[in-house]
Amino acid sequence: MDRRLEMTFITDGGGRLKVSLRDPRQDITAEEVQTAMSTIIAKNIFSSKTGDASAVLSARVVTRDTEDLIVV
Numbered sequence: 001m002d003r004r005l006e007m008t009f010i011t012d013g014g015g016r017l018k019v020s021l022r023d024p025r026q027d028i029t030a031e032e033v034q035t036a037m038s039t040i041i042a043k044n045i046f047s048s049k050t051g052d053a054s055a056v057l058s059a060r061v062v063t064r065d066t067e068d069l070i071v072v
Contacts, residue, residue, distance in 0.1 A: 002064045007037055008057040015050025016057060024061060033059045 005024035009017045019040070037056045040046060046053050 002066065004062045004064075005033065005059065006062055007033065007040075007059045009037070009041065009046070009053035010055040010057050011048055011051035012054040013051030015048060017046060017048045017050070017053050019046060028061070030059070 003023055005021045005028065007019045007021075009019070011017050034056065037059065041053050041055070044052055
């Protein structure tokens, strides 16, 4: 099973910037993610072609199961 924390920001150029982290803690809270995202914005850690991360848009944990049928 693959788990990822996806954090999506709005950039100062009006675009979106998604940061994905593998294997987040099972007990991660919305408050912890909000704090981390605010720190990312305040310290200007990530930027993209459309500018620097400037606001929080969303965050979610995505879980995906993969079942191999044929592996060579």
